[in-house]
Each structure stands twice: as C-alpha cells, then as structure tokens.
Amino acid sequence: MSAPLRSSLLSQDRFARAAWSRVAEPGDQVATRLIRSHGPVAALLLAASGAEQNVQRFLPRLEVLDVERDLEVGAKFAARVVCPGDPEWPQGLDDLSAPPYCLWIRGPVDVASSCQRSAAVVGARSATAYGEMVATDMAAGLGERRFTIISGAAFGIDAAAHRGALATGATTIAVLAGGVERPYPSSHAALIARIVEVGAVISEVAPGSAPTKTRFLQRNRMIATMGRGTVVVEAGLRSGSLNTARIAADHGRVVAAVPGPVTSMMSAGCHEAIRSGMAQLVTDAAEAAEAIGDYGSDLAPVRRGPAFAGDGLDEPAARLLSALPVRKGVPVSRLAVSSGLSASEVRSLLGRLDLSALAERHGDGWRQGPAVRKARVDGDRKRSEQGESGC
Amino acid sequence: MSAPLRSSLLSQDRFARAAWSRVAEPGDQVATRLIRSHGPVAALLLAASGAEQNVQRFLPRLEVLDVERDLEVGAKFAARVVCPGDPEWPQGLDDLSAPPYCLWIRGPVDVASSCQRSAAVVGARSATAYGEMVATDMAAGLGERRFTIISGAAFGIDAAAHRGALATGATTIAVLAGGVERPYPSSHAALIARIVEVGAVISEVAPGSAPTKTRFLQRNRMIATMGRGTVVVEAGLRSGSLNTARIAADHGRVVAAVPGPVTSMMSAGCHEAIRSGMAQLVTDAAEAAEAIGDYGSDLAPVRRGPAFAGDGLDEPAARLLSALPVRKGVPVSRLAVSSGLSASEVRSLLGRLDLSALAERHGDGWRQGPAVRKARVDGDRKRSEQGESGC
Numbered sequence: 001m002s003a004p005l006r007s008s009l010l011s012q013d014r015f016a017r018a019a020w021s022r023v024a025e026p027g028d029q030v031a032t033r034l035i036r037s038h039g040p041v042a043a044l045l046l047a048a049s050g051a052e053q054n055v056q057r058f059l060p061r062l063e064v065l066d067v068e069r070d071l072e073v074g075a076k077f078a079a080r081v082v083c084p085g086d087p088e089w090p091q092g093l094d095d096l097s098a099p100p101y102c103l104w105i106r107g108p109v110d111v112a113s114s115c116q117r118s119a120a121v122v123g124a125r126s127a128t129a130y131g132e133m134v135a136t137d138m139a140a141g142l143g144e145r146r147f148t149i150i151s152g153a154a155f156g157i158d159a160a161a162h163r164g165a166l167a168t169g170a171t172t173i174a175v176l177a178g179g180v181e182r183p184y185p186s187s188h189a190a191l192i193a194r195i196v197e198v199g200a201v202i203s204e205v206a207p208g209s210a211p212t213k214t215r216f217l218q219r220n221r222m223i224a225t226m227g228r229g230t231v232v233v234e235a236g237l238r239s240g241s242l243n244t245a246r247i248a249a250d251h252g253r254v255v256a257a258v259p260g261p262v263t264s265m266m267s268a269g270c271h272e273a274i275r276s277g278m279a280q281l282v283t284d285a286a287e288a289a290e291a292i293g294d295y296g297s298d299l300a301p302v303r304r305g306p307a308f309a310g311d312g313l314d315e316p317a318a319r320l321l322s323a324l325p326v327r328k329g330v331p332v333s334r335l336a337v338s339s340g341l342s343a344s345e346v347r348s349l350l351g352r353l354d355l356s357a358l359a360e361r362h363g364d365g366w367r368q369g370p371a372v373r374k375a376r377v378d379g380d381r382k383r384s385e386q387g388e389s390g391c
Numbered sequence: 392m393s394a395p396l397r398s399s400l401l402s403q404d405r406f407a408r409a410a411w412s413r414v415a416e417p418g419d420q421v422a423t424r425l426i427r428s429h430g431p432v433a434a435l436l437l438a439a440s441g442a443e444q445n446v447q448r449f450l451p452r453l454e455v456l457d458v459e460r461d462l463e464v465g466a467k468f469a470a471r472v473v474c475p476g477d478p479e480w481p482q483g484l485d486d487l488s489a490p491p492y493c494l495w496i497r498g499p500v501d502v503a504s505s506c507q508r509s510a511a512v513v514g515a516r517s518a519t520a521y522g523e524m525v526a527t528d529m530a531a532g533l534g535e536r537r538f539t540i541i542s543g544a545a546f547g548i549d550a551a552a553h554r555g556a557l558a559t560g561a562t563t564i565a566v567l568a569g570g571v572e573r574p575y576p577s578s579h580a581a582l583i584a585r586i587v588e589v590g591a592v593i594s595e596v597a598p599g600s601a602p603t604k605t606r607f608l609q610r611n612r613m614i615a616t617m618g619r620g621t622v623v624v625e626a627g628l629r630s631g632s633l634n635t636a637r638i639a640a641d642h643g644r645v646v647a648a649v650p651g652p653v654t655s656m657m658s659a660g661c662h663e664a665i666r667s668g669m670a671q672l673v674t675d676a677a678e679a680a681e682a683i684g685d686y687g688s689d690l691a692p693v694r695r696g697p698a699f700a701g702d703g704l705d706e707p708a709a710r711l712l713s714a715l716p717v718r719k720g721v722p723v724s725r726l727a728v729s730s731g732l733s734a735s736e737v738r739s740l741l742g743r744l745d746l747s748a749l750a751e752r753h754g755d756g757w758r759q760g761p762a763v764r765k766a767r768v769d770g771d772r773k774r775s776e777q778g779e780s781g782c
Contacts, residue, residue, distance in 0.1 A: 024711060025731035057707075063730065110714035130652060212729075213713035214706075238696025259650030259662060261521060262674040271650060271674050274665070274696050283662050285655040303663050304616065305629025315605075319416060322604035337455065338603075342415035342447035359737075 016040035017083050019067045020101035022206035023047070023058050026218035030054055032098040040101070042183040073207035079104045082111070089121035090115040092225045095251045100204030100222065104180040107173075107200035109148075111226075114171050114200070118148035118227035120248070121164075121294050122241040123157025123234040128266050131157055131234030133257055138231060141285020143170025145298070150175065150227050152219060153188055153195070157233045157241070162191060165199075172199040175226070177219040178211030179203055220244040229254030229292030232279060235269030242269045249278050254292045256282040309358060309375035316341055320349045320373070321358055329362030407431035408474050410458045411492035413597035414438070414449050417609035421445055423489040431492070464598035468572040470495045473502070481506040483616045486642045491595030491613065495571040498591035499540075499566075502617075505591070509539035509618035510683050511639070512555075513632040514548025514625040519657050522548055522625030525649055527555035529622060532676020534561025536689070541566065541618045543610060544579055544586070548624045548632070553582060556590075563590040566617070568610040569602030570594055616717040617740050618646030620683030623670060626660030633660045640669050645683045647673040700749060700766035707732055711740045712749055712763070720753030 017040045024031035034043040047058040052222060074081065082088045082103040090112050093099045105111055121139050122130060138159040139149045149165035151158040153174040165172035174195045176184060180203040183189040195201050204222065205215060219238060224230055224247035232255070236243045245255045257279035260267030273279035282288045286300040310321045316339075323331075323339040332350070336343045350366055353359035357371035401690060408431045415422035425434040438449040465472065473479045473494040481503050484490045496502055511550060512530050514522060519639045530552040531539045540556035542549040544565040556563035567575060571594040574580040586592050595613065611631060615621055615638035623646070626632045638697075640646045650668035651658030664670035673679045677691035701712045714730040715721075723741070727734045741757055744750035748762035 023731075027706070028731060029706070053735075055732060057736050059733060060724065060727035061731060129656070175556060214710045227740060236696055237694055238699070258653060259658075259665075259672070261652055262525060262649060263521070267650075268694065269696075271672060274650075274672050275674075275678070281650070281662060281665050283659070283666075287666070303628055303659065305627055305660075308629070313593070315418070315420070319605045333451065336448075336451035340414070340448060340452060342450060344444075345448050364623075 012041050013039065014081060014083055014102070015067060016390045017046045018071060018081050018103035018206065019044055019065060020068055021104070021204060022067065022209070023061045023065060024101065026204050026215055027096075027098040027102065027221065028057075029098060030057065031101070035101065045336040047356045048174035069305030070206040070208060073179075073181060074104055077106055077207065079106045079180050079207065081105075090226045092227065092251075092253075093222065094224050096221055102204070104203045104205075104207065105200055106180050106196045106202075108198065109171050109173070111173060111200050111202065114148040114173060115150070115228075116224050117146055117293070118150055118173075119288065120150040120223045120227050120230040120244065121157070121233060122151055122223060122230060122244050123161075123232055124190060124236055124239050124241065124266050124269075125155040125158075126236075126266070127156030127160070127234045128260075128264060130260060130264070131266055132160040134260075135160035135233040136167070138170075138233060138258070138285050140168045141168070142231075142289060143168040143172075145285065145289045145293070146170075147289065147293070148173060148227070150223055152176070152223055153184070153192055153201075155185060156189075159188060159191060161233070162195060166194060173226070174199070174265045175219055175222050176201060176203045176211065177205075177215040179205060179207040179209045181207045182209075182211075184211045216240065217243065219245050224248035224253065225251050227253070229256065229288075231282065231288050231292075232257040232270055232273060234258070234260060234264075234266040235273070236265055237268050237272060239269045242273060245273055245279060255279040256288050258282060258290045307375065309372040316345060317349050317352060320346060321353060321368075324353075324359055324366060324368045324372075326368055326373075329365030329367045335366065396750075404430065405434050405472055405493070406458060407435045409472050409597065410435055410456060411464060412495070412595060413456060413458065413461055413600070414452045415492065417486075417491065417595050417606055418489040418612065419448075419490060421448065422492070426492065460509060461597040461599060464570075464572060465495055468497060468598065470571050470598065472496075472498045479503045481617045483618065483644075484613065484641075486616050487612055495594045495596075495598060496591055497571050497587045497593075499589065500562050500564070500591045502564060502591050502593065505539040505564060505623065506510065506541070506617050506619075508537055508684070509541055509564075510679065511541040511614045511618050511621040512548070512552035512624060513542055513614060513621060513634065513635050514552075514623055515627055515630050515632065515657050515660075516545050516547040516549075517627075517653075517657070518547030518551070518625050519655060521651060521655070522657055523551040525651075526551035526624040527558070529562075529624060529649070529679060530555030530561070530677050531559045533680060534559040534563075536680045536684070537561075538680065538684070539618070541614055543567070543614055544575070544583055544592075546576060546579075550579060552624070553586060557585060563606045564617070565590070565592045565601065566610055566613050567592060567594045568596075568606040569596040570596060570600045572598045573600075573602075575602045588603060607631065608634065612638050615639035615644065616642050618644070620647065620679075622673065622679050622683075623648040623661055623664060625649070625651060625655075625657040626664070627656055628659050628663060630660045633664060636664055636670060646670040647679050647682045649673060690774070697764055698766065700763040703756035707736060708743060709742050712759075713738060714758060715744075715750055715763075717759055717764075720756030720758045722756040749753060 135157045143165045148171040151161045183192040230248040257270035257273045287296045290300040320339045358370040360369040438446045526548045534556045539562040542552045574583040621639040648661035648664045680689045681691040711730045748760040751760040
C-alpha cells in the first residue's frame, strides 16, 4: 500500500466506511441505520458480533472481508476514498435516505466542486441515432456553458453524453455500478479510461465488486442527486433513466426531457414524463441550462421565427398592405374596394406605409414598397433555411 | 334563383348579412359594432348613407355590391346562408369579439351539431412526411372516437387531417378563406369536392371573394373557436397554426401540440407552445381525445412499459432475485454473500420467491424459477417490438 493512501486511511472511520462499501449493498437500509446510530466503526463491530438478528445479513460477507486487499486494488488504480464530510464529498448525496458509505474516485477533478454546476444527461441504452446525436449536442452545449456532465458510461445516451462533454473539454463524471477499477461495459474501456484521465470515475462499491442489476438501480440515485438537474434524452416507458428522473424529481432536482418523434418508442418515456408534469420539455442545451442553471443568468434566447414586413401594423393597415400589388401600381379607388376601406382611410394609411417604405407610388397608383420586397427576400431565405412555411 | 333559396332569404336580416359578407372584411370592428348596435339591415342603410365618417370605408364596395348575384352564385353551388341564431350556427363563434356576419355552407352535414364534438387539426403547410403521417393518424383516430375534424384545406397538415377523417368515414369540415365555391388551393379541388359531398365546406365571405392574406388570418379565428379544441401537429415558429392555437387558448379552448424531433424546425412551434404552457403535449389520438373530449369518458389508456419479473418486490427480495443464477443452482451460503443478506433471510425470501415461481430448487441449491424465464421471453419479445432497453 502506498504511503499517501495509508496516511489517508489513518482514520478508523475511513477504514470502516471502506469496509462497509464491501459488506453492505448500496442503499441497504439496515446498514444505513446502523451507521447513522453508532458511527461506521461501532456499527461494523456490532455487525461482526452477530448479536442482533437484523444485523446478521452482514455476517456472510464479513467472513470473507479483506479491506486491506480492496484498498490495495484501489491504490493500484489510483482511487481515493472520499467520505461524508470530506471537502470532496458531493453534498447532494446527503439528500438521499441511504447515501453511499463512501465513494471510490479515480481522476483529477474535484468531484464536489464540479457538481456545483452540473447536469446529469441520461437515457436509453438502445438509443436511436437521433437520440445519440441530441445527447452529444446537449452535453457539448451544457459543457460550453460550464456545466459538468454526469452520466453512467452505459451504451447509447450515456456514452454519447460523456463524448459530447469530452469533445468540448468540459468536465465529465462517470458513476459506475461496479468497482471503480472495472470498466463496464467492457467495450467502453477506452471511453472510461479517458474520463479517468481528465474527469472522474466514481463508485460506491469496493474495487472488485461486480455491477449487478440492483447496483445499477442504486447507482441511478447517485446520478440523480449529485448534480443540480437531470436531462433525459431518450427513454422507453420502462427505461432506467426514467427511474433516475423520478429520483431526481423526488429530491427536488430539476428534471428536463427532450421530445422526439411520437412514432419512436425511445421517446415515449420522455413524452410521458413531460405529460405527467415530472419533466419540463427542453429542445437544446440553452433551454436545459436555463432550466437547471442559475436563475436569471442562464436564460435561453427567446425563440422567434423570421420577421415579416408589416409585423406590428394595426388591422386596417395590414389589410391595405396585403391589398397592394407587387408590380403595377393601382389607384386608391381600387385599393379601397379590395381592402374594404374608404378612399380617405386608404390615402391616410398609404401615407403611413410610404413613410416606412412599405408602399410606394407607381404610375398613377400605388404598389408594395422596397421594405416589403426586402423582407420577402430575407424571409424566403430564412424560411428556406428553417423549413418554415409562413402563414 | 331557386325557390327554396329565395324563401330562405325572405328575411331582410338574412339578406343584409349576406350583403355584409361582401361589403365588410371578416372581423372588421366597425362593421361589427354597427351591426351590433343597429341590426344588420339598419347598419347597412347607415353605411350606404355615408353619413358618419367612420362608416365611409364601406362605400367603395357598396357601390359595386350585387347581393342577388352573390346569392345566385351561392345557389348554383348549393350553398346555404346560415346566420347567428339559426339552428345550424356553431355557437362557439359567438365567443369571438367579431364573429362572421353569416356563413356560406356547402355539404350535407349539420355544422352546429357536428361541432359539438369536434377538434381542429392544424399545422404547417410545408409539413414533413412525419407530420403528415401523424396528422392523418390523429384525424383518423379522433374520427374513430366520433370527433368531427375541422381544418383549413391547406397544403400539408390540413389536407392530411381532412384525408385521415375521410378515410375513416368521420365528419370533416373545411373552413375556406375565400368564397365557398372556389376551391383553394386549386390543386385541392378534388379533396374539397369530396368534403362538399360528405362533410361541410364553410366560408364567411360571399361567393366570388378571393382568399387574401388577411382573410386567412381571420379564417383561423373560426377554426379556433368553432370546435372544442385544437391540435397542432407541426408548426414552425411563425406558423399561422400557432396563431390559430393562440386564439383557441385565448377563448378557453383546449390546445394540444404534437412533439417531434428537436432537429426539425417544423416541430419548433409545437415545442415552444408546450414550453410556454399554451399547449399540452399529446402523442396520439387517444391523448388528444382525453384532452379535448368529455371529462372522464374520453380517458386515454395509461402508458406502461413491459412488466418485468420481480415488479413490486421489496428491496431485499429484489436483491436476492437478481443474485439467483439462470442455470445451475447455488447454495444458500453463496446467495447470502452475493445478495448481502443473512442465510436465514435468504432462506425466508427463497420461500416467498418459490411460491410465486420466481425461484426453484436445482441440485443442491437454488436458481431462477419458471416465472422469471417466462417474463424474460415475454419481455424480450415486447422490448424488441417496442425498441425498449429495459435496465
């Protein structure tokens, strides 16, 4: 064991918490009560005594416990043990009814301060190409806005989120369900290694622990509460990411969901979360930042379509404008009939439209002015860029 | 002029309202005030006198007015004139600050009773293939639920909505911006002719009137208020269908919007309407019917994902279930270590899991029971149908 690690483990509490991360399953209510009542050291001795019946569930693992070995494996992978109360402990985890006993952390970033401005970006493992693209853009855009991206390194949305963050040099944190030294899924070994280099990889179970189904579910509660909010990019109706979103909502975190085609079952969970009021609809990183970020300082730009000539005109003026011909001027008497206005109203409104270049004299009559022609050209360009139909 | 039409026009009021539908633009505030104060006949005489300055706007058209001719054209196209207070007058229009002076209606259905259970289905003219498909399904599904589909016969979503309704034999109503005898757009002549055969085609302007830009905007206020709610299927940020939706919301109608890919500008208006709270998100006809239909009797089915074996188990039981091997049984002592439970807890829980066929004895130990295997097969089938990832 390395000297720094040994010194960091001088505290018996720290040692006992490392033991608990092997002995008790994540989120175990009995272990949590025991530690809360007696502290981690006394709780461990009590469990080892097997005195009370409800603590006997820890005996089978206590018999094979080897904390020194777990610490050695952790040290080999340069993992540090972070405990509640440590400066690097993410305070959000204290909101959980059964927080992790400790965290095993690899990577250079300070997890607590990174979580101060952070968003979990999660979603389906069997994501669509659409979902992966949106997740990458979402994470990159949040990263550019100085958000740390928290996710689970799983297939699909998780991996896309980490990659989007890495691509923009943003901080990203992967929370694993198994030991911190064990890349899972194994085909993401390179991705997880990269996150270890520049971000943080976290687990609440001791090195060597396997990622099991129940540990995945418990892992979700960490992703949901470490940060300030959760963005669900794609989720089927029974997706684990909806479970993450629900935990986040239950703990007062902001939950946002990205819509998609109603024909895609991979968006059905997002739509249901929006319909039920659990999540708010966001379409891009700017809107997610506004939802999750600091009130007032992370406002998304207001969405506007292209401006049209005549925006803001009152009703009779708009009517006259739409009655003006494009090419050949027509006399006031004909404009009166086509706009349903009196000749004097037409004359007065033409004066106003003329001032703003929306109407101009042509021959003996009037036609649309240069401002309309310009707006039409601009509008057509903008509409064709945006696929917008107008009217 | 035909005898029935002539007799239906015995009333001077009816004749005067037909005249107003030619003389004043739809929604004209001066005409509306005049008719409201003096009745349609006296208002017309007052306008023709040109006495007050603010009524002079009607003089240019009064000079060329030929109501008999408009009525003849209407009769030629078997259009009837329906006035406020008539049994066929859709009461929703009375909510408007400036309702139509009268309606010109072609087609066999009774418009007022059809609107009792109706939904406007509207959206972008330059719709995507996705949007047209969703609009067709939406209208067909609402039609199957006995909703009348109201729309504007325009390109894109409107046409898809009418076609979806026609395909299921549902009632559909097209509201035109120009004269009721003039199919617009002209390439939809066959569609509009079909609606005349089995539904209703409506206009508030006299036969022969051209569809102008301002008349399209005024037409939207009719679509928005004739029915009980509006579904926006696709809309750019400046789409006229958002204008329809806003009018519907302003008049207390239900507004629903269908989400789509966030990468599609044709769904941006829908997403913005949902984000602003103006519209609620709906993904299919069942949800739209629930939103717009009768409270309690039009409930959409609850959306559920596939059921998983072990749904509803408490946490220790779920942990044990996930520790059970698929094939070769393992002894209680090993299950205790892998699940983090005591041997006696494992034995007691195995008894429970055995009863529900979630665990079974195998050799000297225990493995997953037949109910898990069955659920896995069912779940895989359902997941592969739904593209669901589980977790």
